[in-house]
Amino acid sequence: MLDRKHFKRDSQPVIKWIDQYLREIQKYPVKSQVKPGDIKGRIPLKMPEQGEDISTILGDFEQLILPGVTHWQHPNFHAYFNANSSTESILAEMITAALGTQCMIWETSPAAAELEERMMDWFKVAFGLPKKWEGVIHDTASTASLTAIITAREVATGFRSNDHGVPNNLRIYCSSETHSSIEKAAGIAGIGRNNVIKIEVDHQRRIIPSALESAIKDDLVSDKTPCIVIVTLGTTGTMAIDSVEAVASICKKYGIWLHVDAAYAGSALLLPEYKWMIDGVNNVDSFVFNPHKWLFTNFDCTIYFVKNADLLIKTFEILPEYLKTGTRGQVNDYRDWGIQLGRRFRALKLWFVLRSYGLHGLREKIRHHIRLSQHFVKWVEGNADLEMVTTPILNYCCFRHNPSGKEMSLEALNKINEVLLKN
Numbered sequence: 001m002l003d004r005k006h007f008k009r010d011s012q013p014v015i016k017w018i019d020q021y022l023r024e025i026q027k028y029p030v031k032s033q034v035k036p037g038d039i040k041g042r043i044p045l046k047m048p049e050q051g052e053d054i055s056t057i058l059g060d061f062e063q064l065i066l067p068g069v070t071h072w073q074h075p076n077f078h079a080y081f082n083a084n085s086s087t088e089s090i091l092a093e094m095i096t097a098a099l100g101t102q103c104m105i106w107e108t109s110p111a112a113a114e115l116e117e118r119m120m121d122w123f124k125v126a127f128g129l130p131k132k133w134e135g136v137i138h139d140t141a142s143t144a145s146l147t148a149i150i151t152a153r154e155v156a157t158g159f160r161s162n163d164h165g166v167p168n169n170l171r172i173y174c175s176s177e178t179h180s181s182i183e184k185a186a187g188i189a190g191i192g193r194n195n196v197i198k199i200e201v202d203h204q205r206r207i208i209p210s211a212l213e214s215a216i217k218d219d220l221v222s223d224k225t226p227c228i229v230i231v232t233l234g235t236t237g238t239m240a241i242d243s244v245e246a247v248a249s250i251c252k253k254y255g256i257w258l259h260v261d262a263a264y265a266g267s268a269l270l271l272p273e274y275k276w277m278i279d280g281v282n283n284v285d286s287f288v289f290n291p292h293k294w295l296f297t298n299f300d301c302t303i304y305f306v307k308n309a310d311l312l313i314k315t316f317e318i319l320p321e322y323l324k325t326g327t328r329g330q331v332n333d334y335r336d337w338g339i340q341l342g343r344r345f346r347a348l349k350l351w352f353v354l355r356s357y358g359l360h361g362l363r364e365k366i367r368h369h370i371r372l373s374q375h376f377v378k379w380v381e382g383n384a385d386l387e388m389v390t391t392p393i394l395n396y397c398c399f400r401h402n403p404s405g406k407e408m409s410l411e412a413l414n415k416i417n418e419v420l421l422k423n
């Protein structure tokens with residue numbers, strides 16, 4: 001067991017290790033080379049009876065654990081999404097761990113609640129979101145979208161579902177390219193995965209607004225209740241940007257909740273040249289984006305905005321005796337803004353990152369990433385054996401191998417690209 005008195009001494013080897021790891025990260029294979037069960041097999045079945053020395057534990061971390069780590073900070077990591085963990089966010093996470101605060105209500109840490117509120121204000125201004133919107137930090141976009149779906153469910157059922165259960169005629173609409181977290185949330189919210197209506201997409205894989213409207217009309221004549229529409233800014237498959245404006249006018253016409261999933265692409269809203277992505281935002285009800293994807297903040301950190309915080313709070317608040325406080329109503333008690341009671345102090349790392357980079361620095365970094373990808377697009381276009389699959393956007397380029405001079409069926413093309421992807 002370590003003695004707190006020696007924190008400085010005991011932390012040195014860890015700080016040194018982190019420094020060396022980040023400097024020499026390129027020497028590791030990006031993807032862990034272990035086989036299923038390899039790591040588990042090296043860890044004893046039972047916890048140790050007697051405490052062990054911290055240097056032994058650290059040594060074992062390098063020997064036993066590290067080979068089973070895939071290095072997300074590696075410059076050659078190109079899977080899923082970039083998950084940039086900046087020095088600022090690492091340092092702030094250390095302080096967060098030291099504070100060990102539970103940010104469930106204002107009184108359990110007033111600074112955590114008020115800094116969170118202010119960070120939401122910063123993003124609201126920087127993104128150009130409506131002034132009346134309010135925000136909260138969640139762990140993931142999956143949680144935020146579930147929160148949106150549950151709130152929309154309550155609104156659509158006159159706030160009866162929390163108490164009486166969910167009727168079986170609610171409908172959720174999104175495109176066929178929407179992230180799987182929506183279908184998962186539909187199940188968890190009790191609406192049912194079969195009530196997720198996947199709307200057709202156009203050649204750029206964006207939702208077709210007229211197809212959405214016909215689906216809604218069909219449902220209305222068969223006694224279904226439209227509950228929520230989800231549009232995506234930056235789909236996971238091809239970074240398609242659905243039209244917020246076109247869908248918002250349909251949602252307004254039929255009185256349906258509109259949720260915007262900008263988990264990945266949201267960071268680009270810091271750039272004036274990408275603000276068109278949220279044209280029509282005044283008619284949006286909720287919005288999610290992940291600083292833990294493309295805003296230099298280590299996992300986890302998701303920002304969730306709502307047009308009307310009262311509806312969110314009415315859906316999630318519950319007030320047992322032990323959570324009653326004298327400040328209720330004057331402050332934000334964020335436990336009422338989502339699923340969790342206990343919450344991490346995530347605003348601190350955002351504050352570190354946003355202040356250290358500054359808006360200018362963030363914009364420059366994001367623009368730099370976009371330029372790098374435009375450069376990459378030129379390489380792809382200049383290579384006779386490669387072709388673009390969708391129009392490149394942001395820092396995203398969707399391409400495939402298509403050997404020149406060979407006529408290949410789509411099936412054969414898919415096969416060779418699958419082999420490429422897996423190797």
Ligand SMILES: *Cc1c(COP(=O)(O)O)cnc(C)c1O
Pocket residue numbers: 139140141142143179181232233234235236261262263264290302
């Ligand atoms: C990454 C992503 C999600 C899921 O994010 P988590 O924070 O891992 O839950 C949802 N939607 C889109 C568009 C995403 O890019």
